[in-house]
Amino acid sequence: MRIDILTLFPEMFASFLDGSLLGAARAAGLVDVRVTNIRDFAEGVHRQVDDRPFGGGPGMLLMPGPVVDCVESVQGRDAVPGHLVMLTPGGRRLDQSVVEELARHDRIVLLCGRYEGFDDRIRQTLLPDEISVGDFVLSGGEVAAMLIVEAVTRLLPGVLGDAESSRQDSFSGSDRLVEGPQYTRPREFRGLGVPDVLLSGDHRRIAEWRHQQSVAATDRRRRAIQPQRSVP
């Protein structure tokens, strides 16, 4: 898979791209991630990319010219233009099913906003898939893009040593359950033990216990988040 990230702050991605699982996936050629500076498409000595909003209001908006030129240039660099994602708080909410959808594309292009966001004609011209990583406001789309890169990369064939581990992760599979409690050594920690069933060696009982724990954890989570949902 190829992932392009378009940003005004390419330096934010340096250590992220080399880290752990993602660095190994890139080295193995399983994912090709490229970062492009939107400012390279700005004109004039000051390479201006933002300006004040018409009608007044605080802050600056990203201007359509440099952003649209950047997206069109990057998309044109490959036979497949790729699925364009605009990171924006008002987009559809990212969850594991959206991540799975993105992982099915051969190429995705992640457009990071900054300042007070995008001039709306960028959206009108490019018709991107608008995605939000949650109902809160970040200072830029870079961390949101990192979330997507990391979540999508885990799903690519060959990236996780054991493909089964992503199928057993929270929110995966048709039931979308969250994972129940897990334990490793030592057998006792500060007076807390490990459930006997996990030490029994009986794989059928262990699978049943894990499923029950997952259902219970999912139910607890649902009850914990429900009150927030009722807030307008």
Ligand SMILES: C[S@@+](CC[C@H](N)C(=O)[O-])C[C@H]1O[C@@H](n2cnc3c(N)ncnc32)[C@H](O)[C@@H]1O
């Ligand atoms: C400070 S925010 C702009 C917020 C915008 N004025 C608003 O109220 O919706 C700057 C940029 O950060 C990114 N961003 C902020 N919060 C985000 C979120 N929850 N999901 C995705 N991107 C986000 C977007 O790219 C956005 O253009």
